[in-house]
Amino acid sequence: MLKREPSCELERELFNSVIEKTPDYIKKLDLFNFDSEGEFSVTLKKEHLYPHSETNPEGLNLLEWFANYSKEAKVSTAGIRGPQNIIYPQDTRFPINLAGIVLATLAKALVAREKYEGKEILKLAGSEVRYNSDLYLDAIARVQAAQGIKTLTPKGRKTIPIWLASFLAYKLDLLGGEYITSSHGISVKTATKDLNSQGSQYLPEESMEFVDKIQEIFDILEKEGSYTIKISAKNNPLIDETIMSKLNDGIDLYVEYLKSGVGQNLDSVKKMKSKLFIECVGGCAYRTLSRVLEKLGIQDKYVWNNTEEDPFFHSIGKYDTDPKGNKVFYDYSVDATVLAKRPNGEKFFPVIESMHYEKVLADYPFGTVVLITDPDHDRLTVCQIEAVGNESLLEEYGISYIKLDESRILTIYSANQAFLMLMNYRAKQLKSHGKFKNHPRFMIKTTASALSWDEWAKAHGIKVVNVPVGFKEIANIMKKVELQLKNNPDKEVVVDDVFGNAVNLGVQPRLIFGGEESGGMIMGSEDMIESLAGRKAIAMREKSATEAIIVASSLAAKLEEDNKTLSEYLIEIFEENNIIAKFDVREDIAYYNESEPDIEKLKQAKIEGEKQRTKNDLFYLSLAIAVKEGIITLEDVKNILNDAFSELNFDNLVSIKFVGDGTYLQFTDKYVEIRPSGTDAKTKAYAGGEKLAEIEKYARILGNYSGDRTELHKKFISNEFYENSKEKALNYYLQFVDKDANNEAFVIPEYKF
Numbered sequence: 001m002l003k004r005e006p007s008c009e010l011e012r013e014l015f016n017s018v019i020e021k022t023p024d025y026i027k028k029l030d031l032f033n034f035d036s037e038g039e040f041s042v043t044l045k046k047e048h049l050y051p052h053s054e055t056n057p058e059g060l061n062l063l064e065w066f067a068n069y070s071k072e073a074k075v076s077t078a079g080i081r082g083p084q085n086i087i088y089p090q091d092t093r094f095p096i097n098l099a100g101i102v103l104a105t106l107a108k109a110l111v112a113r114e115k116y117e118g119k120e121i122l123k124l125a126g127s128e129v130r131y132n133s134d135l136y137l138d139a140i141a142r143v144q145a146a147q148g149i150k151t152l153t154p155k156g157r158k159t160i161p162i163w164l165a166s167f168l169a170y171k172l173d174l175l176g177g178e179y180i181t182s183s184h185g186i187s188v189k190t191a192t193k194d195l196n197s198q199g200s201q202y203l204p205e206e207s208m209e210f211v212d213k214i215q216e217i218f219d220i221l222e223k224e225g226s227y228t229i230k231i232s233a234k235n236n237p238l239i240d241e242t243i244m245s246k247l248n249d250g251i252d253l254y255v256e257y258l259k260s261g262v263g264q265n266l267d268s269v270k271k272m273k274s275k276l277f278i279e280c281v282g283g284c285a286y287r288t289l290s291r292v293l294e295k296l297g298i299q300d301k302y303v304w305n306n307t308e309e310d311p312f313f314h315s316i317g318k319y320d321t322d323p324k325g326n327k328v329f330y331d332y333s334v335d336a337t338v339l340a341k342r343p344n345g346e347k348f349f350p351v352i353e354s355m356h357y358e359k360v361l362a363d364y365p366f367g368t369v370v371l372i373t374d375p376d377h378d379r380l381t382v383c384q385i386e387a388v389g390n391e392s393l394l395e396e397y398g399i400s401y402i403k404l405d406e407s408r409i410l411t412i413y414s415a416n417q418a419f420l421m422l423m424n425y426r427a428k429q430l431k432s433h434g435k436f437k438n439h440p441r442f443m444i445k446t447t448a449s450a451l452s453w454d455e456w457a458k459a460h461g462i463k464v465v466n467v468p469v470g471f472k473e474i475a476n477i478m479k480k481v482e483l484q485l486k487n488n489p490d491k492e493v494v495v496d497d498v499f500g501n502a503v504n505l506g507v508q509p510r511l512i513f514g515g516e517e518s519g520g521m522i523m524g525s526e527d528m529i530e531s532l533a534g535r536k537a538i539a540m541r542e543k544s545a546t547e548a549i550i551v552a553s554s555l556a557a558k559l560e561e562d563n564k565t566l567s568e569y570l571i572e573i574f575e576e577n578n579i580i581a582k583f584d585v586r587e588d589i590a591y592y593n594e595s596e597p598d599i600e601k602l603k604q605a606k607i608e609g610e611k612q613r614t615k616n617d618l619f620y621l622s623l624a625i626a627v628k629e630g631i632i633t634l635e636d637v638k639n640i641l642n643d644a645f646s647e648l649n650f651d652n653l654v655s656i657k658f659v660g661d662g663t664y665l666q667f668t669d670k671y672v673e674i675r676p677s678g679t680d681a682k683t684k685a686y687a688g689g690e691k692l693a694e695i696e697k698y699a700r701i702l703g704n705y706s707g708d709r710t711e712l713h714k715k716f717i718s719n720e721f722y723e724n725s726k727e728k729a730l731n732y733y734l735q736f737v738d739k740d741a742n743n744e745a746f747v748i749p750e751y752k753f
Contacts, residue, residue: 008312026093032231034135042231049062066214068082072095073211083188083189084096089131108194109147110210122149122175129313129375149175152241154241161545162377164288165177167257173532200476254546255292266298278549279306280306281334283306286304288546335351336372337412338351348402366387367384380519380552386565398584413570420570421566442509443513445514446467455578465477472541475541476741478514479742492507495740587684587699617707619707623717650665650667653666658729669691671688683704
């Protein structure tokens with residue numbers, strides 16, 4: 001049971017509802033007793049596979065848990081994640097639970113032992129601040145130790161950001177790592193984000209290896225009636241804190257990396273008169289980021305908010321009413337850019353509003369830049385305090401803001417806008433230092449990100465590789481580029497994007513930016529990044545808010561020197577680069593309340609929501625696949641869509657394509673992408689273009705469509721083709737991933753640290 005007192009009444013309400021909805025047999029469950037510090041064993045029984053009942057009092061329904069877990073492993077974009085019982089983590093009715101963590105860890109350990117028989121296997125385990133993270137980290141380390149795998153953890157099992165875990169997995173040439181997080185998701189959600197030897201998130205085929213191993217364990221259970229899992233002692237020498245302590249948690253290595261790239265010259269930051277305000281949602285960022293800034297000699301340029309680690313995230317994003325005004329605990333997540341509507345239709349930023357910046361920022365001067373980072377410290381939202389008076393200009397350019405008081409507003413930049421500023425500033429830095437021309441430059445971005453990025457890149461002679469959503473997709477392109485650089489260093493590097501275009505990146509190209517609209521980014525360094533064993537990379541494999549903060553700080557310093565605001569700088573970029581698609585929107589459609597404490601209601605609501613999500617997806621996806629396979633023409637698609645959506649016009653539709661995880665509609669003046677969540681009952685509709693009201697309308701209507709097939713849709717798309725389009729799409733996605741893939745086997749080195 002969770003050993004924590006609620007921090008506020010809202011958290012107490014959450015706790016009480018969870019306790020009330022948890023049945024007694026779960027409350028009494030003590031199958032995995034990690035309170036025991038010595039070595040012990042857990043015996044799973046055949047009965048555990050089936051539902052709990054009067055005739056099966058030991059039932060845990062592991063078969064149902066596993067069916068959902070394996071389904072998500074095939075499509076996961078950011079770890080296998082879901083809600084947990086925050087009070088009783090052994091509750092196997094939830095997607096994430098202690099039994100599942102143990103089984104998945106054991107399966108990964110068994111796969112590793114088979115692949116690297118007789119070798120010394122080292123992995124890293126880390127976490128952020130979510131409920132039960134310390135328990136899950138302990139379980140992971142002790143299960144791995146029992147299988148002879150050495151696990152590196154920070155001293156005292158303290159928190160580290162996801163990007164640092166990823167960086168160290170690559171830099172130290174580890175077999176990979178386990179990281180406990182659910183990024184900026186709601187408080188009751190968590191996940192194990194599996195990192196491979198590259199420090200990248202597992203691709204689906206890597207996840208399926210250990211999923212198959214869990215199936216083998218269950219087959220043994222069915223056949224023999226039991227299966228024993230060994231758990232090592234808490235102080236097993238294979239659970240190693242000394243290496244991370246000796247390496248200062250990897251801070252020194254990471255600062256060295258920053259100094260070779262975005263942290264090369266920070267004199268302008270050191271000269272700043274104003275302070276930069278860092279919002280540490282959840283508190284995880286502070287422990288690591290503060291030490292990085294100190295090593296860079298710029299720690300005195302920042303003030304901090306919410307530095308204490310808190311799994312309830314300081315109540316950020318939490319409300320006692322849902323979007324419809326119903327009295328219920330509701331969590332908007334901690335994504336600061338989320339837009340919602342009040343019952344009266346008024347738009348607002350629920351996460352920002354819950355930060356109470358009208359009070360928190362009351363004494364901060366005009367021009368103060370606010371940098372908001374999430375619980376695992378990989379995403380960044382950029383804001384700035386400005387004077388009232390320019391609201392009409394901000395609206396003209398699609399820059400959001402909230403009122404702080406009678407004289408001040410807070411501008412809030414989407415990642416699409418913020419990262420455009422950062423990549424523009426970085427390019428100007430390289431040009432001013434005479435380095436830009438040393439290499440051809442390229443960008444990797446997700447299709448759901450801004451069209452303005454593509455326009456800006458074209459203006460600067462920078463090639464763009466578009467990929468599906470998920471940072472592992474960005475990392476996959478990096479690895480393809482690196483393989484060509486290694487095998488043919490004097491030849492042009494050519495890779496395919498997810499649209500099917502062959503993109504020539506030139507000879508010895510360098511990544512200027514890799515990122516996505518959800519707030520994650522990375523920038524490459526001028527020299528290849530080298531691991532301790534000599535592997536070389538063009539950039540790191542995980543998005544890093546620290547890297548983004550360093551670039552944003554440098555930009556803020558330059559704008560202070562020029563007496564310019566971020567909004568003025570963004571407008572300047574639009575004008576200088578003749579950017580047409582200045583606007584971008586994202587419509588998030590959630591088909592149920594993720595915060596529902598009753599797991600049976602939650603599961604049923606999710607099932608019904610997934611049906612709605614899938615119907616919406618298949619309506620568009622089947623059209624895209626049918627065009628690709630020559631079943632219908634683009635003109636047919638226009639007719640089908642014009643018939644289905646009388647309030648929209650599709651006459652200037654240029655193409656409709658499946659882009660790995662969604663359907664992309666390209667028009668002459670805009671784009672719309674409809675993307676179903678691979679892990680939840682949600683749909684995301686993205687759009688970008690030159691008319692804000694128009695793209696908002698297209699995203700809203702297409703994203704919220706029921707998915708009901710019209711007569712014209714049925715006329716052109718047979719039932720069989722419609723039903724098979726998802727499987728066809730998956731095969732096309734795998735072809736994209738596998739083409740020119742870097743499948744070099746990882747070789748475990750002789751460790752010397």
